[in-house]
Amino acid sequence: MEFQAGKFDSFDFIINNKIIEIKTSGYDKDGFEHLNLLYNSNQYQQSQNKGYDYVVLIFINGFNRDTQSLDINAVNRATIIGYIPFDAIKNYPPTRNRYYSNHKVALNNLRDLDEIL
Numbered sequence: 001m002e003f004q005a006g007k008f009d010s011f012d013f014i015i016n017n018k019i020i021e022i023k024t025s026g027y028d029k030d031g032f033e034h035l036n037l038l039y040n041s042n043q044y045q046q047s048q049n050k051g052y053d054y055v056v057l058i059f060i061n062g063f064n065r066d067t068q069s070l071d072i073n074a075v076n077r078a079t080i081i082g083y084i085p086f087d088a089i090k091n092y093p094p095t096r097n098r099y100y101s102n103h104k105v106a107l108n109n110l111r112d113l114d115e116i117l
Contacts, residue, residue: 015116018053021086026063026070035059037084037105041094044103052086054116057107082110
């Protein structure tokens with residue numbers, strides 16, 4: 001589930017004249033430390049012409065592993081993890097999970113958001 005009201009598509013905003021895309025992912029009771037930024041390979045190709053400068057990852061709680069869905073009524077925490085330059089995502093070769101092919105970026109490869117504020 002992603003929240004945003006953007007000009008370039010529904011999931012972006014501008015900071016310091018840079019276009020930023022938000023990627024939001026849910027986590028369960030085990031936390032998010034073991035998770036990654038996943039950027040769908042097809043969406044990455046389609047987004048090449050949108051002019052994104054950065055991708056920011058936000059984790060929200062409330063993911064239900066049993067139903068593989070977000071329980072919006074359980075969401076009460078959001079954590080901004082960091083960012084990656086949009087063009088750098090291509091440096092992470094796509095890997096296939098159960099459903100899709102994704103560029104998988106480890107959390108320790110994200111940068112501190114303060115760098116672009």
